[in-house]
Every structure is written in structure tokens, then in C-alpha cells.
Amino acid sequence: MSKYLHQLTLLSGIVTMSLAGATSTSLADDETKEAWRLFVSDQTASKVTVLDPDAGQILDQYSMSGYVTHLVPSKSKKTIFAVQMDHDVVNVIASGITISGHGDHSDIEVENPSLLPVKLEGARPVHVIAHGGNMVQFFDREGEARVYSEDVLLEGNSDYKTVKTTAPHHGVVVPMGDYFLASEPNMEVETKEGDLPPRLGVKAINKNGETVAEIATCTGLHGEAHSAGLVAFGCEEGVIIASIKGNNPPEFKMLEYSADMPEGKVGTLAGGKAMQFFLGNYGADKLVIIDPSSDNPYLVVSLPVRYVHFVLDPENVKTAYVFTEDGKLNALNVLSGEISHSAQITEPYSKDGHWRDPRPRIAVMGDKIAVTDPREGIVRLLDSKSFEEEKTIKVDGLPFNVVAIGGSGLQH
Template sequence: MHCSRLLSTTLAAFMVAGAVQAQTLHAVRAAVTDHTVGTVSVVDLMTGEVLSRFNTGSPGGLRHAAAPGQVSMAQGQAGRVDVVDLGVTVESHGDHSDLKLSAPRLIPAVAQGPKPSHVLGGDGRLASFFDGDGSVVVVGGGSTATLRANVPHHGLAYPFRSAAGARLMVSHAAAAGARPGGVVLLDEEAKELVRNDDCPMLHGEATSGRIIGLGCGNGVLLLNTRTQEFRKVPYPAGTENGRMVRNLIGGANYHLFVGDFGPEAVTILDPDAGHFAVVDLPARRVAFTLDPQRADALFALTEDGQLHRIDTLSGKIVASAAVVQRYSLEGGSAVARPRLSAAGGVVAITDPMRSRLLVLDAATLAPQREVALPGTPLHVLAVAASGERH
């Protein structure tokens, strides 16, 4: 009896010690590019520390890459795509996940070609579309494959996995330089399986659950990646000609898509109900974003410097705050304007005119910290992760 009690006490003490040793960590890091020079900085959004700054071929845009914790950087002038590993890795152990933090690193020139545009990750692969010659470079699984769209155009290639195996969705256009009008689905041998021609002026894409959404001139085209079936959700009645979704973001914890919709609105699409909610903004939109893991809130920055938090379930603006000075929309893409990214309960906003990155609380829009970045910070993409450390 005495030995049994002693053993139980020892085991209990060991379990308590083990529980104390396991610490839950939260990490939020962001990649930030510059408008005029080829650099990308990695910032710890929870501390404001600039962890790394890498030289790249030229300025470029950011997207999520194939692996969690990595982002891609398409550099049109340099004709290459780099990948930035933010140093955030989550390892699943069944009953819990471990979070490992490491130094960020640059993986240069994972794909090369003329005028890279849309770079999309899925199914453990990264597909880079090159507008200059219509080529598509797919990297993943230790191999690289190159194929071509029917003609050069401003297009996309989206890797995904269906019930029947790995697939690649590639846009097609009627003539070289024309806007794409549809997509084809290719198998692992690049054989055409399915074709859809009902997406005029195709631009903008995102994933929510098993659904890929595409912005079209006449609505949003939805692809069920498991069944490889398409369906179209038309825009609301009365939508004026030329008003369309051109950029999409998909939710992960909520099955929805958010997108732009003309200069003074955003839209929320319920793909299951086939319903659009159009949210009119009080001024012209500069940028918008969504945290896919917390997709109940959409954030939109208007040219008066106000940031608006929109409830995606009600379609209402629930909070607004002045965060930056006024940024005019005149001057086109030659003018650097703020960009947004949300992750892990914060919103990151670049402020190019003041060479800084702002970090706000996503729930209250209250400022948390300001990070000085040399030059003209432009694009930002944040990644969040949580896990235990033993």
C-alpha cells in the first residue's frame, strides 16, 4: 500500500511537471516588400522586431506559398519567383502541435520566366504563371514541371487535389494578350479533363474549403475541387456593367469569400447559399483583407485613411478608426499606397509615405505598435501559428 501510494504520488508529480514544461506559444510574422527596390523584410508583429531583410531581384507582390509559414514573391522586372520562409513551423503530434520558430530564410528563383504574375499554392505545390509567354512552372514533391497555356495572357494556374488525384486549373484566352475567358482542368500528365468557358474577364481567385472561386465579368465561378464540377453565382440584380469581383480572399473557419466590388464597395459571398452581400464603403477603397482563420471580420482601408471592420456574417461596418493619412487613388500603380494583412488577431498596415508598418488589434482597431522600415514599404503578408514548446 505504501509503495503504491508512493508510485502514484511520483507519477502525479511527473505529470504536473510535464504540464508545466509545455508552454503554449503564439507567433505572428509578416513579410514586407518595398515599392522601389528589390527587398523583403520579415517582421515579428508581436514584438515589432525586424528579424531579417533580404535582397531580391526586383520589387514584387506577395502570396501564400505551398507550405505553411512560407510566402512567394513574384518579381515582374526580374522575371523570377522567390519564396520567403518566415521561420514558423507547426508539427502535429496527434493530441497537440508543437510550434518551432527559426530564423527566416530566402529561397531565391524557385521559378523563372517573363513577367510572373499569379503565384498560387495548393496540394503541396506552387504554380507560377508567366504572362510574357504563357508558361506555367509547377514546383513540388521534389520536382519541377513546365507547361504552357494556349496563348500568353494575364492568367493563372491553380494546383489542387480532387478525389481522382492531383489536378491543375489553367486559364485560357481567345488571343494573345486578351483577358482570359475560362479555365481548363489538367491531370498529372497535363491532359485536359474539363473545360469551362464561362468566366469572361477572369481575374482574382481564392479557396474556401473544397471550393475555388474565380472572379468573372458575369459573376463568381465556383469549382468543387473534389468533384471537379463548376457552378456560377451571378452578381446581384441591378449591378452596373463593368462592376465585378477582381480580387478574392477565402475563409478557412467560415465558408465564404470576400472580394472587391467597384471602387467604393466590397462583397461577401456565401458559396453554399449562392448569395452576395454588397457592403458600400463611406469612401473609395484603397485596400482590403481578411484573416482566413478568423473570417468573421473583413477589413477595408478607404482613401481618407480610415480602417473599417466589417462583420462578414451581418454585412455591416461595426468599427472604424483613423489609422493613416489620406492616400489619393490618383496616379495609378506608380503611386505607393498602403496594403493590409490580417492574422493572429492583428492587422498589419504598410504606410509607404512614412516608411513604417503599423500593427493594430483586429478586434478594436487600437494601435499596438509601429515598426520603422527603410524605404517605401508596400506589400505585406502576415502568417500566424500557435503550438506548444516543451
């Protein structure tokens, strides 16, 4: 992982904008504003709640058609997709926060959040990819992705472009340059009536919908992430990396699991933003730090118990946070693979039982961390360094997925 240290040195002068939840704090002058908001879904109720983490109260709440399985922000953080896969619909929420860069500073505009008057309907929406000014939503039982422009959605229009795959399956489509990376189903395997075929690989599609290269094998493809121009997918054989040069079609390289690694596979991925690396799960009680440029790309991290959720810190680029089923939050150094700090945050949450059982999720808010605690019906706000609890916010029901939106800038 020495490459990371070199990259970190090169990037030490870069200030990464923190993202988070809804209030303002005056800094050096009256023109500087900081705004934070937290968007929280419920484990069973059909709603999304907007929190003001500074005031410690509910700012707004939106009714959905059903239980929100995924909350996914756009790249700009101006919108959030509330995906309800069992109800064949996606709602779009405007965060009310716009941050624009101007070289030596950023500007910030703060308005009230709102539920946009658009409903994206289709058969079983699941994976959604934020890319540039677009959101790419895949509909499993239609076997297609729809590309929505964020600006168009904010205008109340739900027009889209379509990227079709071979057949309905639990899939994903990822933009890359002038191409799309699309999961490929295995049509030779017999499936029960009503079931979807398994994934066997990934392929590149051009703007005309044509496959431009052979399908790259990636059995059981699941998990996707971007990092510094690369896209990674989890597979049973390893992690497959897609890269692109100029206008050429994307190329795929399989990083096979080595023989000395314990049994496991990657099915969830997060990608580094300021350093080129990926963090993935590896079975239930291990993580892997993946350096695509290394001859030995995998660093296996054994956890004391099974993980519940993990995220990368967008500001402290060498740190990831891992919530484990014993109720502890752990800070993981992605350079060394060592856990540098742990603290008891909640009562234990066992991973046994249904995958949808209420369990905590975490989100990073600059120098704070939000942890949902569904059993207690609260969101806990912690100091990101000490993990000391600063306050709790009461949320009716079972707070589950959480997205942090915000930052700071000049307000003209």
C-alpha cells in the same frame, strides 16, 4: 446569410491557429512558445524586410533582383514567394517557422529566416497559388505554370513540373483534385505587338495535359480564391464556381450578377476557411459577400469611399478588415454585411493615380493587425478589436506588401 450562422455554431469549438510575425512568449509552461514574423516588401526598392513585431525592430533584410510585386506564403507558411514580375524572377524565403498539428496540440519549431539559394526564372511571373505542399507559379509570357514542391525548394532544389495552357496570357493555374483549372486566352482577338490576349474562360486539364471538358465562359477572368472545397474566379458575367466530386472532372457553375445589382464586377477574391463563402471587390467602392449555395448569392456592401485593401481574419471567421482611401480601417461583419467598427489609422491615400503608387496593405496577426504606411516609412501594429495603435516599427523606404507568419505550439 443564415447558413453562415449555422456553420459558425457548428464550428464554435474549433480553435483556429493564428498566423503572424518573430518572438516568443512563455504561457502556462516553459514548453509553450509563440513566434511571430512580418515579411514586408518595398514599393520601389528591391528588398524584403523581416520584422520582429514584439521587439519592434528589423530582424533581417534580403536583396532582390527588382521590385517585389507580390508576396505569397505557402499553405504551411514555411516559405514565401517574392514575385518580381518586371524582372522575370521569383525568390523564395524560408520563414524559419514550422507548425505541425498533432490532434490535441500543435508543435512549433523556430529557426532564423533565410533567403533560399534558388531563383525561379521565367518570363513575367505574376499569379502564384499555394496548394497543399506545392506552389504553382504562372509565367504570363510563357503561357505555363510551374509546380514547385515546397520540401524540394527548402532543400535548395528548384525542380518543377509544368502545366501548359493554350498560349501566353495573363493567366492562372489552380490545382483541384487530380486536375488543374487553367485560364483560357481568347485567340480570336487581334492584339498589338507585345500585348497579351484577353481571357475568355477557364477549363479543366488532367495530369496528361488534356482538356477534359468544354471551356467555361468567364470573360476577363481575374481573381481567384479557395473556400471549403470550392474554387471561385471573378468574371465580367459574374463569379464562376468550380467544384469536384470524387475522381470526376471539375464542374463549373456561373453565379450571374443579378439585374438589381449596381454596375460593377469582381476582380479580387478572398475565400473563407471555416465557412464556405467568398469576399470580393465590386467596382472601386463596393464589396460583395458571396454565398455559393444561395439562390441570391450576392450581398453588396457599399463603402463610404474606395477600398485600398481587404483581408479576412483567419481566427475570427465572421470578420474581414477593409482599408479605405480615407485612411480608415473598417471591420466588416461578413454575416450581415455591416461595418461594425472604423478608426482613422493613417492620412488619406487616394486611389487616383498609377496602380503601383504607394498605398497601405494589411495583415492579421492573431489579436493584432499590421498596417503598412509607406508615406511615413513605418508599419503600424494595432489591437484587432479596438484598432488602438500599440506600436510602430520604422522601415526604411516605402513598406508595401506585408505577410504575417507564425502561431503557437509546444516546443520539445
